[in-house]
Amino acid sequence: MNAKTPARSQRRAPSVADGRDARRDRDLLYGLYRQLWRVRHFEESIGRLNKQGKILGGVYSGRGQEAIVVGTIYGLRRDDKVAPVHRDMGAFLVKGMSARQMMSQIMARASAPSRGKDSWTHTGDLEIGVIGSTSMLASSMPIAAGVALAGRMLGRDSVAVCYFGEGSTARGDFHEALNFAGIHRIPCVWICENNQYAYSTPPALESAVPFYKKGEAYGMPSCAIDGNDVLEVYDTTMAAVERARRGEGGTFVECVTYRMDGHSEADQANYRDRAEVERWAEKDPIGRYRRYLLDHGFDEADLPEPPPDVVQEVRDAVEFAQNSPLPEGHEAAEDLFDESAGVTHWATPYPNYVRTPWLGR
Amino acid sequence: MHQTTYLGAIREGIAEEMRREERVFVLGEDVGVYGGAFKVTDGFHDEFGPERVIDMPIAESAIVGVSIGAALMGMRPVAEMQFMDFISCGFDQIVNEAATYRYRYGGACSVPMVVRGPSGGNIHGGLFHSQSREAWFTQVAGLKVVMPATAYDAKGLIKAAIRDNNPVIFFEHKYLYRRVKENIPDEEYIVPLGKARVASAGTDITVVTWGAMVSLCQAAAELLEEDDIDLEVIDIRTMVPLDTETILESVRKTNRVMVVHEASRTGGFGGEIAAILAEQAFDSLDAPIVRIASADTHVPFSPPLERFYLPSVTDVVEAARKLARY
Numbered sequence A: 001m002n003a004k005t006p007a008r009s010q011r012r013a014p015s016v017a018d019g020r021d022a023r024r025d026r027d028l029l030y031g032l033y034r035q036l037w038r039v040r041h042f043e044e045s046i047g048r049l050n051k052q053g054k055i056l057g058g059v060y061s062g063r064g065q066e067a068i069v070v071g072t073i074y075g076l077r078r079d080d081k082v083a084p085v086h087r088d089m090g091a092f093l094v095k096g097m098s099a100r101q102m103m104s105q106i107m108a109r110a111s112a113p114s115r116g117k118d119s120w121t122h123t124g125d126l127e128i129g130v131i132g133s134t135s136m137l138a139s140s141m142p143i144a145a146g147v148a149l150a151g152r153m154l155g156r157d158s159v160a161v162c163y164f165g166e167g168s169t170a171r172g173d174f175h176e177a178l179n180f181a182g183i184h185r186i187p188c189v190w191i192c193e194n195n196q197y198a199y200s201t202p203p204a205l206e207s208a209v210p211f212y213k214k215g216e217a218y219g220m221p222s223c224a225i226d227g228n229d230v231l232e233v234y235d236t237t238m239a240a241v242e243r244a245r246r247g248e249g250g251t252f253v254e255c256v257t258y259r260m261d262g263h264s265e266a267d268q269a270n271y272r273d274r275a276e277v278e279r280w281a282e283k284d285p286i287g288r289y290r291r292y293l294l295d296h297g298f299d300e301a302d303l304p305e306p307p308p309d310v311v312q313e314v315r316d317a318v319e320f321a322q323n324s325p326l327p328e329g330h331e332a333a334e335d336l337f338d339e340s341a342g343v344t345h346w347a348t349p350y351p352n353y354v355r356t357p358w359l360g361r
Numbered sequence B: 001m002h003q004t005t006y007l008g009a010i011r012e013g014i015a016e017e018m019r020r021e022e023r024v025f026v027l028g029e030d031v032g033v034y035g036g037a038f039k040v041t042d043g044f045h046d047e048f049g050p051e052r053v054i055d056m057p058i059a060e061s062a063i064v065g066v067s068i069g070a071a072l073m074g075m076r077p078v079a080e081m082q083f084m085d086f087i088s089c090g091f092d093q094i095v096n097e098a099a100t101y102r103y104r105y106g107g108a109c110s111v112p113m114v115v116r117g118p119s120g121g122n123i124h125g126g127l128f129h130s131q132s133r134e135a136w137f138t139q140v141a142g143l144k145v146v147m148p149a150t151a152y153d154a155k156g157l158i159k160a161a162i163r164d165n166n167p168v169i170f171f172e173h174k175y176l177y178r179r180v181k182e183n184i185p186d187e188e189y190i191v192p193l194g195k196a197r198v199a200s201a202g203t204d205i206t207v208v209t210w211g212a213m214v215s216l217c218q219a220a221a222e223l224l225e226e227d228d229i230d231l232e233v234i235d236i237r238t239m240v241p242l243d244t245e246t247i248l249e250s251v252r253k254t255n256r257v258m259v260v261h262e263a264s265r266t267g268g269f270g271g272e273i274a275a276i277l278a279e280q281a282f283d284s285l286d287a288p289i290v291r292i293a294s295a296d297t298h299v300p301f302s303p304p305l306e307r308f309y310l311p312s313v314t315d316v317v318e319a320a321r322k323l324a325r326y
Helices: A026-051 A066-073 A089-095 A099-106 A140-153 A166-170 A172-184 A211-217 A230-245 A274-281 A285-295 A308-323 A329-333 B006-020 B044-048 B060-072 B084-098 B134-138 B151-163 B213-227 B244-254 B269-280 B303-309 B313-325
Strands: A081-083 A160-165 A188-194 A222-226 A251-256 B002-005 B024-028 B053-055 B076-080 B114-119 B144-146 B168-173 B181-184 B197-200 B205-209 B231-235 B238-240 B257-264 B290-294
Touching: A026 A066, A026 A089, A026 A099, A026 A230, A026 A285, A026 A308, A066 A089, A066 A160, A066 A188, A066 A230, A066 A285, A081 A140, A089 A099, A099 A308, A140 A160, A140 A172, A140 A188, A140 B060, A140 B084, A160 A166, A166 A172, A166 A188, A166 A211, A172 A188, A172 A211, A172 B060, A188 A211, A188 A230, A211 A222, A211 A251, A222 A230, A230 A251, A230 A285, B002 B006, B002 B151, B006 B024, B006 B044, B006 B076, B006 B151, B006 B168, B006 B181, B024 B060, B044 B053, B060 B076, B060 B084, B084 B114, B084 B134, B084 B168, B114 B151, B134 B144, B134 B168, B134 B238, B134 B269, B144 B151, B151 B168, B151 B181, B197 B213, B197 B244, B205 B213, B205 B244, B205 B313, B213 B231, B213 B257, B213 B313, B231 B244, B244 B269, B257 B269, B257 B313, B269 B290, B290 B313
Parallel strands: A081 A160, A160 A188, A188 A251, A222 A251, B024 B053, B024 B076, B076 B114, B114 B168, B144 B168, B205 B231, B205 B257, B257 B290
Antiparallel strands: B002 B181, B144 B238, B197 B231
């Protein structure tokens, strides 16, 4: 961004989407509501399946944070890109990966986008612009910057939206990515999900400054907003996305929220104060948004909890995944290299040196 | 034909690919107006402009990460590590991100990118400007690993690396940058990844080697002619993919083998080659496999220390004499 452009920062007290225009498009309002439930219901069903021992590997619930993935992605175009991390299962769904795909992914099925190679959110789909992450948190940030840079190099006005927890703002990759993005006005919106804990570590032990200040440090407009208010998240992100589309560079949005469950299902989160959890439960993004809608022209009957089509979609996904075959063992050696270009000539089939001839294998 | 250095050959290769394919671009520290610390990208800024020759901040993780993101979108980035020693600062991005993308997308994406830069010692660069780290990356599935020994190969291999749809780690040997001058064809050519080269044909002992050690082994081969010992020097060119057939064919002919590399001995890629030969050519061996490598220490600065550290022509000659007598 231009050095003359003043950094804009604000810190709002968490509040219900107050004073908003009730004449917003009804489809948009209900669409957000439905997606919030879609994410929550999907994740709750994973929790249940996990307790039944039907899930392999870690489970990282985003309960309480749904307004962020829904509010940031609902208004994006198909050619925009998102780079979610482990607690953003909802981002995969809202951006367009199917519940069937993601349930298969979690159940290690051959039908999963990863074909069983890895679990959870360690995959993606370039067709619909989902850039997967690894467990090295913040490592996806330079990659998101590269994705956004490539969009610009290819002459497109698509943007990228990159997610990271407040804990990740301590990592070098965070700083390397934002520094680069700031210098080159990379069209990427940076969504800091401040859910108050990096596993068990509270913000006071994560950073000496408010997280959104770190965005300012790299020369981009930065703000902290109520991450449990889906309309505030939507409005802020869409403004940032449009700004990026216009070629004015990135924006740093700290979404203040709360991780209602432990770091993973294995974490009882006993390091937290019960009163704190209860306080945040009152700010639940779905309950608040529902009350807002009831105050703004919706009836109880309009707002099922959860919507039946969502329940049906998730039920179908579970059934699909459970009935999908597991991959064959030998597939472990597939999908390593792209040999389609025809330029690579293997002298011998790869990998050739796992064979020990006299053993006959 | 025209004469060029090893460094000039790499420059020609990248420039040709950038002219051929708009999606090829370079990024790295000081690669822009300055033309790179070793001048590999000299003139690129003028010819291709700052959009395709991106001067990066000192941030290796970002250099690699931005390359990965761009590659996922169909660009073909060529990232320079100012010194390959600094690749450790981008290590996470290479091994956990670049190498795994295709695998965890179930084969539904490609990461066509090159990370290249000067590696190796014998230039009194000290601990942090002399390392040979190719073996690190051979342990990581999903990466290809290249180290050319000649100007001809440097050009042909960098072009193949850029055209490859996978992440390629391209180690250039900085000792060879300006010392090697060769005539190379004016016409375009590619040296495919995964095909070894018989650098010197021979009948008595196979020497498997790569990088700057190839010419060192060839020098040893010339000296050994006086002893009537005929070395066959195999330049593997790429560690991944590895052309085991060419190595095995040679060993089946000579029945004696030495592996020579500049990286220190323990955990070096020579151990892998020795193991392959022990598994697949044991019956062809008339003598134990010999490994010649650098000492298991850091690459030291002072000339006598560095001479002690690096394999020498004498090391190869003496080992060959013993091996021939075994």
